[in-house]
Amino acid sequence: MPHHRKILAVTLSAAACAALAGCGSGSGAAPRAAAKSPTTKSPTAKGPDAKSGVNPAASAPAPGAARAALPLAGRTVVVDPGHNPGNFQHTADINKKVDIGTHPKECDTTGTSTADNYTEAAFTLDVSHRLRDLLKAQGATVVLTHDADRPFGPCIDERARLGNAAKADAVVSVHADGSAAGHRGFHVILPALVQSGAADTSKIVGPSRTLGERIATHFASATGTSPANYIGSGTGLDIRSDLGGLNLSTVPKVFLECGNMRDPKDAALLSNAAWRQKAARGIADGIGTYLKG
Incomplete structure (x- = not known):
């Protein structure tokens, strides 16, 4: 069965944003607080693996690839x-x-x-x-x-x-x-x-x-x-x-x-x-x- 992760939506007030360094600065840096978000270490994340840099979804065999690899397919x-x-x-x-x-x-x-x-x-x-x-x-x-x-x-x-x-x-x-x-x-x-x-x-x-x-x-x-x-x-x-x-x-x-x-x-x-x-x-x-x- 496929796994689904829940996305936690967090809305920051203008005041809270102002209290965070770099928020709204246009630098693209993520707020320090976001590093603690439970969504950043999800085991089912679709992005590249942090250590290997390989995207699991991209490296998975395409449907039918196993059969196509058989010698008499x-x-x-x-x-x-x-x-x-x-x-x-x-x-x-x-x-x-x-x-x-x-x-x-x-x-x-x-x-x-x-x-x-x-x-x-x-x-x-x-x-x-x-x-x-x-x-x-x-x-x-x-x-x-x-x-x-x-x-x-x-x-x-x-x-x-x-x-x-x-x-x-x-x-x-x-x-x-x-x-x-x-x-x-x-x-x-x-x-x-x-x-x-x-x-x-x-x-x-x-x-x-x-x-x-x-x-x-x-x-x-x-x-x-x-x-x-x-x-x-x-x-x-x-x-x-x-x-x-x-x-x-x-x-x-x-x-x-x-x-x-x-x-x-x-x-x-x-x-x-x-x-x-x-x-x-x-x-x-x-x-x-x-x-x-």
């Missing part, structure tokens, strides 16, 4: 949790095809799962929440394409439109792979050059690759895992032209397959909450270095 990141836990109950809906520019493709899929039935949809939502919190702590505006707050989807074309509508500085679609046992590691999927129908990735291929490279580097460092041993030739990068979420994006976007849910060793990591926090940190660090240039 003013930047917008769209986080796209792959699949939706409700997709399993809406297979007819997610099997309907949508146009991805190059060809029609199913609206969405159920995603994969570990042998212990930890689903990809549950994994991606958990990592996305952790990622959102880390990015917001750095000042970014974060938009989720869904938060398990709808029956199914969104479809892959709508996911792309959500990133476009947000005018995102970066979009990351979080996934986990469903490859064969023995296939281990993560990989980042980058958009290919596609110019077909509603799809035109010509403006985002370059920046998306930079975004993907930064995420791959920091993800490996944060999680201690290696690039996939079964795709990307050890680079951790894969280029695809068959994903609607990439084809229809007009802003820099990548997919991240955090590991292989069908491999027991990778599945053990993906199922571990502490490891998922490391994964979120790696993604956030990659996005941060990309946005900071």
